Amino acid sequence: MTMSNSFIKAAALGVLVVGLSVTGCSSAAPAAAPSTNCTPAHAGLTTVTGGTLTVAAPEFAPFVTFGTDGAASGIDSEIVKAIADMECLKTDFTKVEYSAAVPAVQSGRADVAVGDYYRTTSRAEIVGLSDPMYYDGMGIISKDGVSDLPTIFTRKVGTVDGYLWVPDLKKVLGDSLKIYKSNVEMWADLKAGRIEVGIDSIPVGELHAKDNPGWQVATAQPDDRIGASVKPAQAGLPYTKENAALGTALNEDIAKLRSSGKLAEIFTKYNVDPKESQVTDNYLLES
Structure with a gap:
């Protein structure tokens, strides 16, 4: 959905x-x-x-x-x-x-x-x-299962708008953060290689990863810069x-x-x- x-x-x-x-x-x-x-x-x-x-x-x-x-x-x-x-x-x-x-x-x-x-x-x-x-934690979607945010921030990152972590991500990543209206759009860019990491809720991310072999969903490791990673x-x-x-x-x-x-x-x-x-x-x- x-x-x-x-x-x-x-x-x-x-x-x-x-x-x-x-x-x-x-x-x-x-x-x-x-x-x-x-x-x-x-x-x-x-x-x-x-x-x-x-x-x-x-x-x-x-x-x-x-x-x-x-x-x-x-x-x-x-x-x-x-x-x-x-x-x-x-x-x-x-x-x-x-x-x-x-x-x-x-x-x-x-x-x-x-x-x-x-x-x-x-x-x-x-x-x-x-x-x-x-x-309902912060799920990191990638090919290699990365979960530490400092590494994630070196890559092309996208997320769906409205989540608790979006304002904090904007502060860290600025204009390089790609924000989507829906996770359907985010997954399209993931599969096309336009972004390397997607961020979604863990249950929703795992639901979509099940239908997209090769992608992994990991729980974001706590990082004080992103409040939702510390207190989901x-x-x-x-x-x-x-x-x-x-x-x-x-x-x-x-x-x-x-x-x-x-x-x-x-x-x-x-x-x-x-x-x-x-x-x-x-x-x-x-x-």
């Missing part, structure tokens, strides 16, 4: 949209039912529709995708399905535009949103944010701010999925480095 400039900025910075209808909204497949004879990990949870976890879900591979039958898959989708199973809830994924998902949660039309939503201070003002599910974004689940009990359940269920190895299993399934799911700290990015 092509990531536009506004699309990535919505992920990185948290767009505040109040009182909007869910534009581009369509129902996905019928709600998936939990197992019978189920005992919830947290009894008495309140949801928009009793017995169902309503999920606002924009299509954004590899985090959320929809099949021809409307069924949701992807990293975030599978995490939420696993949480719903733990809570004996059905899941009802509603396909929305990216900028409409958080407002759907904010207004109480959805319980949670999925789609690699960053945990930011501005977003935390309007919705609850679960503990982090994974890091963390993705969580936005939930209705007033539903504190749901927030507690999400946090404890995510912790169980991590300790059981289920998060790593989901990442491996989607060809993303499972180390991204091994979050050891908890913070909000300033935005």
